[in-house]
Amino acid sequence: MTTFLPSVIQFSYLAAASLFIVGLKQLGSPATARRGNVLGAIGMLIAIVATLLDQNVLNYEMVLVGILIGSALGAYMAQKVEMTAMPQMVGLLNGFGGAASALVAVGEFWKGVDAGRVLPLDDTITIILSVLIGGITFTGSLLAFAKLQELVTGAPITFPFQQPFNLTLVIGFLVCSVYLVMHPADTLTFLVLIGLSLVLGVLFVLPIGGADTPVVISLLNSFSGLAASAAGFVLMNNMLIIAGALVGASGIILTEIMCRAMNRTLANVLFSAFGSSQTSSEGSAAVDQDKTVRSIDTEEGAMMLGYARSVVIVPGYGMAVAQAQHSVRELADQLERLGVEVKYAIHPVAGRMPGHMNVLLAEANVPYTQLYDMEDINPDFDRTDVALVIGANDVVNPAARHNTTSPIYGMPILEVDKAQHTIVIKRGMNAGFSGVENELFYQDKTVMLFGSAKDVVAQLVTGVKDL
Amino acid sequence: MAEGLITGIVVFVLATFIGVEVINKIPPTLHTPLMSGSNAISGISLVGALLVAGERNWNLSVILGLIAVILATINVVGGFLVTDRMLQMFKKKEVKA
Numbered sequence: 001m002t003t004f005l006p007s008v009i010q011f012s013y014l015a016a017a018s019l020f021i022v023g024l025k026q027l028g029s030p031a032t033a034r035r036g037n038v039l040g041a042i043g044m045l046i047a048i049v050a051t052l053l054d055q056n057v058l059n060y061e062m063v064l065v066g067i068l069i070g071s072a073l074g075a076y077m078a079q080k081v082e083m084t085a086m087p088q089m090v091g092l093l094n095g096f097g098g099a100a101s102a103l104v105a106v107g108e109f110w111k112g113v114d115a116g117r118v119l120p121l122d123d124t125i126t127i128i129l130s131v132l133i134g135g136i137t138f139t140g141s142l143l144a145f146a147k148l149q150e151l152v153t154g155a156p157i158t159f160p161f162q163q164p165f166n167l168t169l170v171i172g173f174l175v176c177s178v179y180l181v182m183h184p185a186d187t188l189t190f191l192v193l194i195g196l197s198l199v200l201g202v203l204f205v206l207p208i209g210g211a212d213t214p215v216v217i218s219l220l221n222s223f224s225g226l227a228a229s230a231a232g233f234v235l236m237n238n239m240l241i242i243a244g245a246l247v248g249a250s251g252i253i254l255t256e257i258m259c260r261a262m263n264r265t266l267a268n269v270l271f272s273a274f275g276s277s278q279t280s281s282e283g284s285a286a287v288d289q290d291k292t293v294r295s296i297d298t299e300e301g302a303m304m305l306g307y308a309r310s311v312v313i314v315p316g317y318g319m320a321v322a323q324a325q326h327s328v329r330e331l332a333d334q335l336e337r338l339g340v341e342v343k344y345a346i347h348p349v350a351g352r353m354p355g356h357m358n359v360l361l362a363e364a365n366v367p368y369t370q371l372y373d374m375e376d377i378n379p380d381f382d383r384t385d386v387a388l389v390i391g392a393n394d395v396v397n398p399a400a401r402h403n404t405t406s407p408i409y410g411m412p413i414l415e416v417d418k419a420q421h422t423i424v425i426k427r428g429m430n431a432g433f434s435g436v437e438n439e440l441f442y443q444d445k446t447v448m449l450f451g452s453a454k455d456v457v458a459q460l461v462t463g464v465k466d467l
Numbered sequence: 468m469a470e471g472l473i474t475g476i477v478v479f480v481l482a483t484f485i486g487v488e489v490i491n492k493i494p495p496t497l498h499t500p501l502m503s504g505s506n507a508i509s510g511i512s513l514v515g516a517l518l519v520a521g522e523r524n525w526n527l528s529v530i531l532g533l534i535a536v537i538l539a540t541i542n543v544v545g546g547f548l549v550t551d552r553m554l555q556m557f558k559k560k561e562v563k564a
Contacts (some may be wrong), residue, residue, distance in 0.1 A: 027501050041507070043534070063520055074540060075544055090499075096510075100512040168556075227509075238478050254502060262552065368496055
């Protein structure tokens with residue numbers, strides 16, 4: 001312990017940590033979630049004010065200028081961001097958090113070097129850990145941001161000997177770490193460690209494909225928490241350790257949920273470069289040439305929907321890309337006017353981050369009581385007249401249930417094929433992200449409505465209005 | 468190992484268990500706000516940044532600390548505000564006349 005913090009500060013930290021926990025708990029229900037978020041913000045304010053009381057904080061002017069700049073930028077970003085761009089936003093913020101944590105550790109290291117004191121073993125190790133996690137979070141998040149923003153290609157980027165190369169860097173990092181532990185004042189080694197951490201962050205996200213970003217964003221979210229915890233160990237500050245651990249746990253749970261929803265292990269997501277060329281061919285060859293697709297026009301589609309008793313809408317990211325969510329809501333309104341029961345079925349990986357689709361639909365004023373998770377809606381498809389699939393593909397492919405040779409075999413899906421009829425709105429017959437042909441499209445109960453989601457849904461709205 | 472480090476590890480492990488317990492109960496509908504909200508909480512490194520940047524004398528540590536203050540504040544303010552913006556869109560059935 002370098003300083004003795006007055007108990008007031010420690011108790012404020014305890015209050016802040018408690019508010020974080022209660023706030024997270026209240027995020028568990030849409031009714032209390034907003035209050036929960038406010039509680040978290042109050043907790044943060046208490047923690048910051050308490051820290052400013054610390055006798056070591058003397059440089060008030062500059063610190064306040066820093067806070068003002070950061071607040072202005074943060075507020076601006078939060079106001080401007082589109083809901084479809086939420087994954088990028090969270091990615092970028094993860095990166096900033098990670099960078100801040102790493103900088104804290106670097107600052108502590110330099111403080112020690114400047115003062116000419118030799119850092120004890122514990123401190124050196126925690127500083128190295130903090131720089132590593134923070135650095136990876138920083139550059140990894142920036143690359144994830146660039147991929148989502150399409151500044152760089154969303155496809156997995158691979159190069160020869162990628163994994164041996166990465167492994168070499170990891171070993172290099174370990175060697176330098178050991179050296180630094182033995183020579184704690186060696187700044188050059190320390191700089192090399194910083195550089196390696198930043199490079200490792202890039203290399204870690206490079207081979208991961210665009211559609212796997214829900215996993216990456218969740219994992220980096222977890223890392224940003226762990227980075228804060230690590231910085232907490234450097235400063236021996238419980239506030240950072242607790243808050244970081246909470247976020248670390250949250251991110252890792254979401255990561256696991258996303259992996260399960262895609263029926264893949266974390267290692268598979270991180271290292272297999274899924275979606276790159278080699279996975280695409282096998283599934284499509286399996287479909288016979290004689291299978292036919294039945295296509296209808298929007299008038300007939302409107303009739304099927306309007307005279308149904310129950311309709312389940314299955315939105316995929318294609319709907320969001322086409323910005324069709326408002327038209328979809330309008331269609332649902334028109335159907336309800338005719339007495340049709342409308343529900344939405346949301347697959348866990350329907351968007352670009354966990355729960356993304358729910359936010360996009362909420363933005364279009366769809367009441368959250370109509371949104372159903374996969375486990376809750378699947379038993380209902382038996383009793384559903386029409387399932388309306390908009391811009392979703394792999395998550396409704398029945399092959400995942402029975403075709404053991406399919407790359408998506410075993411992935412939990414929305415069982416739209418069990419509905420009386422299925423209408424699929426789709427641009428063309430292209431395969432889904434996994435590159436697998438969707439046998440749903442060839443079933444007798446399925447009809448296709450070809451066209452852009454926005455146009456087709458708008459025409460359906462007109463059609464239903466005229467019924 | 469120093470006593471402080473051991474206490475830190477104890478705190479970390481217990482906090483992780485609390486995090487897992489609390490967050491496991493959050494429904495998928497709210498996963499995006501959960502992520503952006505917890506993201507804001509990870510901006511707690513602002514506290515560490517303040518401690519590093521707070522020294523009276525100018526040196527490299529203070530400059531790094533100030534950069535960290537700015538980045539962490541963006542994380543905190545942006546995270547909480549955007550979460551609030553999202554959550555206010557989550558509505559039950561609107562009552563129409």
